[in-house]
Amino acid sequence: MIVEINLLEQKEKRNILPYIAVAFFALLLFIMAIVFHAQKTTLVNESSRLDEQILQVQREQENLAGPSEGDGTEREQLKSSLQELKSTIVPTVPVVEGLVSLLPERGFFESFALTSASEVNVNVRFDTIQDVAKYTHTLLQQSFISDVELAGVETDVVDDTEDLYDYQPRYVASYYIVLEEGTLAAEGVSIQ
Numbered sequence: 001m002i003v004e005i006n007l008l009e010q011k012e013k014r015n016i017l018p019y020i021a022v023a024f025f026a027l028l029l030f031i032m033a034i035v036f037h038a039q040k041t042t043l044v045n046e047s048s049r050l051d052e053q054i055l056q057v058q059r060e061q062e063n064l065a066g067p068s069e070g071d072g073t074e075r076e077q078l079k080s081s082l083q084e085l086k087s088t089i090v091p092t093v094p095v096v097e098g099l100v101s102l103l104p105e106r107g108f109f110e111s112f113a114l115t116s117a118s119e120v121n122v123n124v125r126f127d128t129i130q131d132v133a134k135y136t137h138t139l140l141q142q143s144f145i146s147d148v149e150l151a152g153v154e155t156d157v158v159d160d161t162e163d164l165y166d167y168q169p170r171y172v173a174s175y176y177i178v179l180e181e182g183t184l185a186a187e188g189v190s191i192q
Contacts, residue, residue, distance in 0.1 A: 095120070095144070095179065102138045104131045110172060118179040121151075126171045129153070139177065147178040 092114055099122065100109065110123040126132050132153055139148045151174040 098142070098144065099139075099177075102135065102142070104134065107131060107135065118146075118181045120175075120177040120179065122175045122177060124173050124175065126173060129171060132171055132173045135173070136175075139175070144180050145177055146180040149176040150174070151176050 096109075096112060099112075099120075103109075103124065104126065106127045108125040110125050111121075113121045115121055124132075124135065126135070132150070136148060136150055139145055153174075154172045156170050156172065
């Protein structure tokens with residue numbers, strides 16, 4: 001048996017674990033620096049964008065607030081127009097109720113149109129021509145009406161084959177009525 005004796009020293013293997021640990025921590029620090037830089041950049045960009053929006057809103061507020069100081073005349077015009085409109089409002093519901101209450105038992109409104117602040121066009125259905133005359137006379141006696149004009153009376157043809165008890169109004173009277181604005185404003189609609 002032969003014994004080998006090596007008189008040369010063997011080189012010790014280097015321990016690379018500390019180098020790997022240092023490289024890992026350096027890489028980790030580098031990645032963290034990149035992430036923080038990216039977040040800082042996005043926050044700075046968002047902050048500048050919000051500052052621009054704030055300035056834009058302030059400019060818009062100044063633009064909106066600026067003209068309102070000089071528009072006192074326009075506001076006054078609007079107020080006067082509103083008062084004028086309020087003074088010319090015709091209470092249509094009381095007028096319609098008043099006109100309907102004057103109808104005979106079998107009288108019906110076919111149409112009602114307010115053509116101006118004090119003018120009304122009405123088409124009314126009646127059974128007899130006497131009902132048309134009575135209604136016209138009754139309208140002329142009302143204080144809230146200044147003038148009544150019977151524009152025309154049309155006759156609807158009724159079939160003889162229809163049931164005698166199924167009676168339909170035959171006459172359609174067209175009225176042009178002028179309302180008394182002063183009376184409407186002061187007293188409203190009062191039936192006489």
